[in-house]
Amino acid sequence: MFHTYSIFLRKALFVLVLLLIGPPMWLCAQSPVFMLRADSLAQYPQGYPLHHQNWALNQLRTLHPNFGVRTAPPEWKGSGRFTCRFLVDSSLRGRLLALRINHDGASVIYLDGREIGRIGQMDAGQQLRVPQRSPWNLFPFTINDMQPHELQLLYANNKAYFPEFTGFQVWVDTYEHLSATQLQRLQYNDGLLFSVGAQVALVFLHIFLYIFYPWQRLNLYYSIFVGLCAATLYLRYFVANTLSPPYQYLAATVFDIAMILAIFFAAVLLYSVSYGKLPLRRIWVLGIIGVLVLVYYLGNFPELPVEPTDLYFLIAIADGLWALVRAIRRGAKKMWLIGAGMFIVALFFFGVGADLLGWMHGDVARINQWMSIGLLAFPLTFSIYLALDFADTNRNLRLRLEEVGALSERSRQQEAEKLSLITEQARHLEITVAERTREVREQAEQLREMDEVKSRFVVNLTHELRTPLSLIMGPAEQLYTYATTPEEKKNAALITSNAEKLLRLINQLLDLSKLEAGKMELKKEPTDIIQLIQKTIAAFDGLSVQTQVDIRFSSEEVSIVTLTDAGKLEMILHNLLSNAVKFSPAHSRVLLSARMEWEAGQSFLHISVYDKGMGIPAHQLPYVFDRFYQADASDRRSHEGSGVGLALTKELVDLLGGNITIQSQPGWGTAVKVMLPLENISYEPSLPDAQLREEVGELPVVLVIEDHRELRDFIARLLSGMFRVITAAAGTEGLVAATQQIPDLVITDLMMPGMDGYQVCAQLKEQTLTSHIPVIMLTAKTAVESKTDGWRAGADGYLTKPFHQKELLALAENLIAGRKRLFEQYQREDAWATAREALPSREQLFIDQVRNVIEAHLADDQFNVDLLAQAVNLSRAQLHRKLKGSIGQSPGDLIRVVRLQHALQLLKAGTATVSEIAYEVGFNSPASFSTSFSAHFGYPPSAARK
Known part of the structure; x- marks a missing residue:
């Protein structure tokens, strides 16, 4: 009995202590209990936001869990246990409810101490190990009584990928409503991909237009702008759907960059359309502002009263639209389409994207859906503008082509008239040319006949001269042979010498006549050039003694055997030596040299004859090879000559395929050089022939x-x-x-x-x-x-x-x-x-x-x-x-x-x-x-x- 009573007293004392101490502790360690009602849930289409209620953090304080780095409580060290207590009304009892959670860390979810789900991974010390998002997962549960229930989140986020959001968000609603909402959000997000695909198609279309027509840079700017718009939409889709907070942060950063670039190129596009060229000063100012906005986002600076992106968009689009208005005033009426499209984009940017009017109620899925529609407005209107501009260009081109066709037709008619006139003139010219040609041919025929008559006369004359000349030379030789006195021998030798000179002159005239008539033929045979030169020099022994002129011959070759016309070559040598001896003073020398040289695989014979005569003035050198030309044609000249020798020599050298040059000046003398190609008789004994073959007709x-x-x-x-x-x-x-x-x-x-x-x-x-x-x-x-x-x-x-x-x-x-x-x-x-x-x-x-x-x-x-x-x-x-x-x-x-x-x-x-x-x-x-x-x-x- 006593024992029972003592137990009762102890229990009563414990209850009294609880009554005295419990209320203050309850107020500090537990969150207040709130009631979930069906009508409250109906007010929130996306689910009732539990993060708007007070949650207890580690049994120490109550707070809203949707906090950032700057608004976090002092007790927050990167992880903690958050507790929320609630009741449900009778309309929700027994119904399937669900939770939707958004955070960038890792969490374990408990309902009345029972785990109902987890997101990401934490280590043993309740620190973040693997962060994870859960944009589409639902965590269902059911409440069947009127008692308070406790919802706990063991949450860790010590990475703080987004400094403004290190806590978490929780929505609660019936499972049926939340699942329908999630499905609708998925459909909204999938709609972004359709808009992205449409814009990518426009990008490829206009980039190819620029590639094939690079002079229209408007297509390039347009494709860059639309590509950036498509990138921002896809990044929105990625940010909303990715499960990885690091990737979400990276995509959000790239989104900010793409957004700024899209605004910049929107202005560039408007400038290009309005001005026809880019205003560099405006471009530089707009670019610098964009860089500053980008630095703000990347540097995690404190929030400003105005969103920098909104301000940058307002500045760029306002200036671009002003330029567009000025262009419309200048007469570019169709540009109102571009202005209308950009105005629609601006409305969507501020009204939907920034949600300045609160129409979207912060519903990201709806924002993405409407932005995907709104961003298509400008590409659509701009494409319509380009199509109209292309149509105008084609129409103008067709008109120009019609004008060109008309001009071409007129030009064709004029050309036809000119051609007819030219044809008539050509016909008259042909008649005139034919008459002139006939006259020239008649004159040429007359000249040819006269030339033939002259040639026949020269030939007949030379032959007629040979007969009396033979009658002179024969007896003269007999007189010389049978002369009994020196005087008789001298006279006979004089007759013979002059008769031979006359014979040579006659032969030269005959050869000139043959050359002129084209009847001179080459009779090539193997000939030793050195022997031929020595033989020719020997023929001048008498003249050399008479004129006291010594002929000296030098050559490094013992023998030069080639196929040539020995008679023609001997005549060339004879004429050159004759002139050299004739014009050389007494007691002087005539130097004759011969050498063989190779040039480009061909052998050539070089013959040089030098005398120390009086020389030829420079102004007369071009004429020395003309027929019958004499350097000294006066009656008082000291040397007789006919002017035939060098002319004949020149033509014979040409006939042999060579060339002849002369160098001379008064007081120095004269040097004549002849170069002739050699047709080699092989000097190598490669069977069956040898170098030094016996020459046909060679004299012993x-x-x-x-x-x-x-x-x-x-x-x-x-x-x-x-x-x-x-x-x-x-x-x-x-x-x-x-x-x-x-x-x-x-x-x-x-x-x-x-x-x-x-x-x-x-x-x-x-x-x-x-x-x-x-x-x-x-x-x-x-x-x-x-x-x-x-x-x-x-x-x-x-x-x-x-x-x-x-x-x-x-x-x-x-x-x-x-x-x-x-x-x-x-x-x-x-x-x-x-x-x-x-x-x-x-x-x-x-x-x-x-x-x-x-x-x-x-x-x-x-x-x-x-x-x-x-x-x-x-x-x-x-x-x-x-x-x-x-x-x-x-x-x-x-x-x-x-x-x-x-x-x-x-x-x-x-x-x-x-x-x-x-x-x-x-x-x-x-x-x-x-x-x-x-x-x-x-x-x-x-x-x-x-």
Whole structure:
């Protein structure tokens, strides 16, 4: 009993303490209880905002949970437990209710201590771990009694992505109404994507218009502006739907940038339409203001009484619309469409986007929906403006095209009239030209006939002159031959000399006539230029002695063999030397040089003739190659001339494909230079040809060694018609000339100072290089012993002075002809086995030496004349003259013959195939071998085996 009573007292005391202390604690730790009624919920279409009620934070104070960094209570440390107590009226009991929560952190939701949901993640210390938004989730619950109920949120947000909103928002309503509201918000947001798609289509349309027509920059500005509008709408959609607060913050920042840029380019677009160009000063001012607004948003500065974006939009659009109004006043009537569109956008911007009039009640979904519609107004009206402008442009273009067509038609008619006039004039001109052409042709025909008559007259005249000239020259030569006194010889020589001059002049006139008529033809043949020059110089010996002018010839080449017209070239040389000697003072020299040069793969012959005459004035140089022109045409000139020589020389040089130049000045002299292209006879012994081939029609070379000048000159003149003559005044000089030139015949006097004829003959026969040369001895001794000594020395002929001219000519011809017959025999037979025995022993040794060298290099296809000459210690020219004089073959031909004969032996033996034998004997291809073999033997290599 007592125990029961004591228990009762303790309980009563506890209740008394609670009654005394409880009310103050309740007031500090718990939020007031409020009643949820159905009519209260009906006042809020988006759900009843529980965040407008007082919530208890950590049992310490009550507050509205929708706070920011600056408005947060001191107890807020980034996380806490928020408690809200409520009752529901009878109309809501038993109905399914739901909560919708908006925050940027993480939370766990409890109803009467029971967890009904969570958003994001928190760590063990109730700090934010993974922030998350929940824009579309609903948390349902049901209340079935009239008792107070406690709603708790364990909430953490220590990141503060949005400083103005670090708390949370909670809405409560029936589940049916909230779900319908959420569905409507989703539909609103999806409508943004439709507007974005429409604007993107406009962007692509106008950007392509700008690409294909870049001169209309309005399309570029328009596409940038519409693209930025589409970007702002899409960013609105992203901000409303993303679950990630960091991404939401990033999208919101980009949204601010896109919004400012969209406002800026809206003004740029209005400026471009209104002014036709961009006012740079206004652009700079507007750009600076936009940068300041952007810095404000990015810097998280304190809130201003006026939203900076709204102010910036108002400034930009107001100035742009003012420019638009001025443009409309100037006559651009259609621009009212752009103004209307921009005005609609401004209304939506302030009335819907900024919700200055409170029409949207802060419903973000409705704001986004209506803004997506409003932002289409300006692109739509601007597109209509561009379409109308395009239509006007097309209409103006059509009118211009019609005008151009009319102008073109008038121009066509005018051109037709001009063409008709030109055609008529052309017809008259053609008639006139035809008449003039006929007259010119008649005149040309008359001139041609006159030219032919003149040419025939010149030809007939020259031929008529030749007959009496022949009757003069023949007796003159007889007078000279049979003259008994020096006076008679002198007169006969004078007659002959002048007759020859007259003959040359007649020949020159005849050649000029042929050149003028185009009947002069080239007769090219292998010619040794050096020998031809020496022969031409030898013809001037008499004139050189008479005028006391010495002709000196120099050349680095021993021989220059080419295909040319020797007669024409000799005529060129003769005319140049004749002029040089004629105009040179006594006791002077005429310098003649010849050299060969290569230019761009082509070889050229350069001939230069220089004399120290009186020279030619500069003003007369351009005319020296004209026909019948004379530098000194006065009656008192010191030199006779016809003015034909240089003109003929110039035309002959042109005929040979060369050119001639002249340099002269008074007191210095005259230099004439001739350059002629060379048609090379290959100097390389690449089979089947060689460099130094025997020239067709080349005169045999005769060396005359005689110490008596007059007799030496007489013999040279006697032989010059049939041979090319070189002379020497002493035995040693003759021996050197024979070694260098390797003549076909040597005529030597017996009695000479120093080395006599016996010694010369013996030396020639002893030397391998000259042992094949026939030698004729001239002597006044008639004793048998003298002749015997000559035969022993190796002489091939012997003449006693005085000798008959015919006897000397016959002996020389016979000795040279005998050598030629030996050559022919050597070429017909197997030379190494038969004809070789007909040669003197010394020549046999030389031939054997050459053969051994060739056979040692049979397989070497690079073996050539240069290597052969080097092996036998001779120059190219010496080897060529030696072999031609000994066996009548050039070095290249000899190499080819030896190789082919060796190949024939191998083919008959059957030791290898044709291709193997070809390479074995030094041919670089079987085809080349077969061609050479067939040409030499008359049958192909395959037939040799049979």
